[in-house]
Amino acid sequence: xxxxxxxxxxxxxxxxxxxxxxxKATLNKMTWRSLQLQSAFNYERMQAAGWLWGxxxxxxxxxxxxDDLAISMTHNLEFFNTHPFLVTFVMGIVLSLEQQxxxxxxxxxxxxxxMGPLGGIGDALFWFTFIPIVAGITANMAMDENLMxxxxxxxxxxGLQMVIRFFLMNWSYKLGSSAIGALTKNAKEFTRAASILxxxxxxxxxxxxxxxxxxxxxxxxxxxxxxxxxxDQIMPKMIPFALTMLCYYLIKKKNFTAVKVIVVLLVIGIxxxxxxxxxxxxxxLVEWYTLPKA
Amino acid sequence: MDVIQIVLLALVTFIFAIDQFSLTEILYRPMxxxxxxxxxxxxxxxxxxxxxxxxxxxxGNMPVGGAQPPNAVLGGVVAMVxxxxxxxxxxxxxxxxxIFAVFGQYVVTTVFAFMSGLMSKADKAAAEANPAGxxxxxxxxxxxxxxxxxxxxxxxxxxxxxxxDALNTINDNASWIMGGLAAAGGMMRFVGxxxxxxxxxxxxxxxxxxxxxxxxxxxxxxxxxxPATLLLLAFIGVAIAMFDFGINMNIKNxxxxxxxxxxxxx
Numbered sequence: 001x002x003x004x005x006x007x008x009x010x011x012x013x014x015x016x017x018x019x020x021x022x023x024k025a026t027l028n029k030m031t032w033r034s035l036q037l038q039s040a041f042n043y044e045r046m047q048a049a050g051w052l053w054g055x056x057x058x059x060x061x062x063x064x065x066x067d068d069l070a071i072s073m074t075h076n077l078e079f080f081n082t083h084p085f086l087v088t089f090v091m092g093i094v095l096s097l098e099q100q101x102x103x104x105x106x107x108x109x110x111x112x113x114x115m116g117p118l119g120g121i122g123d124a125l126f127w128f129t130f131i132p133i134v135a136g137i138t139a140n141m142a143m144d145e146n147l148m149x150x151x152x153x154x155x156x157x158x159g160l161q162m163v164i165r166f167f168l169m170n171w172s173y174k175l176g177s178s179a180i181g182a183l184t185k186n187a188k189e190f191t192r193a194a195s196i197l198x199x200x201x202x203x204x205x206x207x208x209x210x211x212x213x214x215x216x217x218x219x220x221x222x223x224x225x226x227x228x229x230x231x232d233q234i235m236p237k238m239i240p241f242a243l244t245m246l247c248y249y250l251i252k253k254k255n256f257t258a259v260k261v262i263v264v265l266l267v268i269g270i271x272x273x274x275x276x277x278x279x280x281x282x283x284x285l286v287e288w289y290t291l292p293k294a
Numbered sequence: 295m296d297v298i299q300i301v302l303l304a305l306v307t308f309i310f311a312i313d314q315f316s317l318t319e320i321l322y323r324p325m326x327x328x329x330x331x332x333x334x335x336x337x338x339x340x341x342x343x344x345x346x347x348x349x350x351x352x353x354g355n356m357p358v359g360g361a362q363p364p365n366a367v368l369g370g371v372v373a374m375v376x377x378x379x380x381x382x383x384x385x386x387x388x389x390x391x392x393i394f395a396v397f398g399q400y401v402v403t404t405v406f407a408f409m410s411g412l413m414s415k416a417d418k419a420a421a422e423a424n425p426a427g428x429x430x431x432x433x434x435x436x437x438x439x440x441x442x443x444x445x446x447x448x449x450x451x452x453x454x455x456x457x458x459d460a461l462n463t464i465n466d467n468a469s470w471i472m473g474g475l476a477a478a479g480g481m482m483r484f485v486g487x488x489x490x491x492x493x494x495x496x497x498x499x500x501x502x503x504x505x506x507x508x509x510x511x512x513x514x515x516x517x518x519x520x521p522a523t524l525l526l527l528a529f530i531g532v533a534i535a536m537f538d539f540g541i542n543m544n545i546k547n548x549x550x551x552x553x554x555x556x557x558x559x560x
Contacts, residue, residue: 038315040435043482044410045489049431050316052416056425066423073420073428077413078493079486084319105494112490117528123521135325135349142325142346145339149346150326157320186543193539199499200531201524202490203506208514208523211480236511243481247488261485262410269478273470282473 010071016101019062021177024170029057030091031169037084044258046081054087058095075104082115083122085161088169090114096176103187109194116201131157210240215279217289224292228279243268302334303371303451304444310367311443312436324348324370331374340377344384348373351388365398371447375454393461394450400472401442403479409435410482506531 033054040049052073059076063069082090093114097107134156142149216227231238243265250256250264269278276284276291306327313322320326325345332341352366372394376387412431419427449457464471495503509530514523 035318036316036432039312039432040409040412040416041315041406042409042413042435043406043479044413044485046483046486049413049416049428049435052420053428053432056428060425070421070423073423073425074417077416077420079489081483081486109494112494113528113531117524121525135352138325139346139350142329142342142349145342147329147338147342149342150329153323153325153349154318154320157323158318161319186539186546189539189542189546192542193535195494195496196499196502196538197528197531197535198494199491200502200506200534201528202487202494203503203508204510204524204527204531205506206484206487207507207510208527209483212477236515237507240484241507244484244487244491247484248491251485251488252492257414258485258489259410259414261488262407262482265481265485266407266478269476269481270471270474273474273477276470278473278477280473280476282469284473285470 010104012103013063013065013068013071013101015063015065015068018100019064022058022061022095022099022173026057026061027092027095027169027173028166030054030095031088031165033057034084034088034091034165034169037087044262045077045079047084047087048077048080051080051087052076055091055095055098058091059098062095062098071104072098075108076111078108080111080115082118083126085126085164086118086122086168087115088165089118089172092169092172092174093176096173099177103191106187106191106194109191109198112198113194113201116205126161130160206240206244207237210237210244212239212243213279214239214277215291216277217292219289299334299336300448300451303331303447306330306334307367307371307447308440308444310370311440314365314367315439316436322367324352324366327367327370328374331371332378335374335378337378340384341374344373344377344387345370347384348388364392364395365402366395367443368398368401368446368450369395372450372454372458375450379451380454390458393458397461398443398446400475401446402439403475405439405442407479407482409438502534505534 033056037047037050037054039053041047042049055076056073059069059072063072076094090111094107094111097110134153138149138153138156140149141152213228214231217224218227235241247261247265250261251258256264272278273280273282274285276287276289309317310322310327313319325348328345328348329338329341332338332344335341348366348370369391373387373391376382376390377384380387382390412435416428416431419425419431491503506527510523510527513526514520519526
């Protein structure tokens with residue numbers, strides 16, 4: 001059994017000799033595994049376990065040193081969330097960095113910087129463009145009791161995503177491998193730049209994915225005052241920002257585990273709903289203000 | 295009551311429940327799932343019509359950005375049970391299934407919160423460099439999700455209309471529980487952000503974090519740009535990172551060639 005890894009104190013792998021390039025067969029195997037990206041989805045780290053499971057065949061080939069495999073598995077279990085159909089793009093790049101034994105901070109920053117924007121692209125391309133078109137055509141066939149409707153729908157939608165997955169895996173692995181030589185020569189500067197990009201993206205994620213709002217209104221004659229509108233005047237997305245800072249404070253300064261923070265948020269959510277603080281279509285247990293009729 | 299039907303229904307629901315997040319992510323869509331359930335219940339044609347109708351209802355109600363829309367798996371199963379077994383018209387069956395779809399959404403939210411507990415098992419496997427441990431975590435998670443939905447499908451099959459009335463009563467009398475769970479579910483992602491910040495955010499990078507937050511706020515409040523927020527932000531982030539890289543390379547090269555500072559003759 002390898003010794004327990006404290007990832008915060010490790011900056012690079014023990015064995016810094018680049019591993020042999022991954023074979024096409026290994027890349028293809030990981031492309032199939034990428035289908036299970038969300039199999040262990042949870043709110044603490046979202047797709048992390050599925051992500052790690054997907055790239056494990058590659059990591060096992062790359063890290064023959066067992067301590068290095070433990071380090072790599074540990075940092076690849078950090079929070080991960082991207083678009084499931086585009087994930088192989090991140091996989092290819094990260095695997096090329098792992099193969100060249102890049103600094104752990106570099107791999108992490110590239111991973112975060114690549115995963116963030118893909119979510120929006122994938123949703124726009126697939127769920128908002130491709131699927132509505134396919135559904136529009138095939139739904140009418142199905143409603144006419146034509147079995148070709150669902151068959152065509154499945155073949156088109158699944159076929160397209162598999163083509164995308166295979167293409168992105170091979171392309172981004174090559175891309176990463178060709179760019180890496182110049183990067184490792186200037187690893188320190190590159191890691192700093194990649195961290196800047198990563199941190200910048202996390203800041204953007206807070207504003208983009210944070211949707212928590214309040215529904216409290218104060219009676220004020222004919223024009224009730226909405227607390228959310230007041231908060232938005234000070235700073236939009238203030239509640240998501242404050243909650244992120246609270247989590248950061250609890251984890252960084254109070255050494256809370258993630259599970260403990262999740263329990264804290266569950267309590268905040270339910271107690272908040274009892275007093276009608278959070279937005280949503282429900283009736284609070286304690287009604288101390290009246291919601292204006294919609 | 296037909297035991298074979300119940301077993302088959304539980305089995306296909308088990309697969310759809312996993313498929314809604316993993317596997318193909320297409321099989322579970324009403325367009326494909328409802329005809330399959332129709333086969334199980336012995337009425338393929340109703341399955342085709344319900345599937346087509348439900349699929350069109352779902353366009354524009356997609357699983358985007360980590361948000362949970364009303365659950366199509368449970369909604370589809372119940373709509374099919376009502377349409378085939380209770381003999382409702384297709385529109386009535388779809389209408390009656392909505393409360394189940396909403397309920398299914400909370401089931402998923404709760405499962406996602408509880409499955410965070412499995413991450414400590416995954417951490418242990420990672421620290422021991424044990425790939426089989428990671429496989430176990432994914433298998434356990436899928437089995438939990440599939441099993442829970444299979445159970446709910448059986449409940450819907452056996453007592454569909456009674457279950458609908460019970461759900462409506464809960465929804466009317468204790469809606470704050472559902473509201474609180476939904477609010478908490480929306481907050482969970484902040485934990486993941488905080489963990490990333492703990493790891494990546496050295497003290498001299500706070501400004502970049504705030505800049506990312508501010509830029510995202512600006513871009514997403516412009517209606518025409520909102521859908522492309524993260525992509526545009528990535529471009530800006532890349533520019534900042536490349537600029538920083540260039541500056542630091544310059545400094546490094548000058549020091550290296552002995553031209554730094556005073557020897558520049560400035």
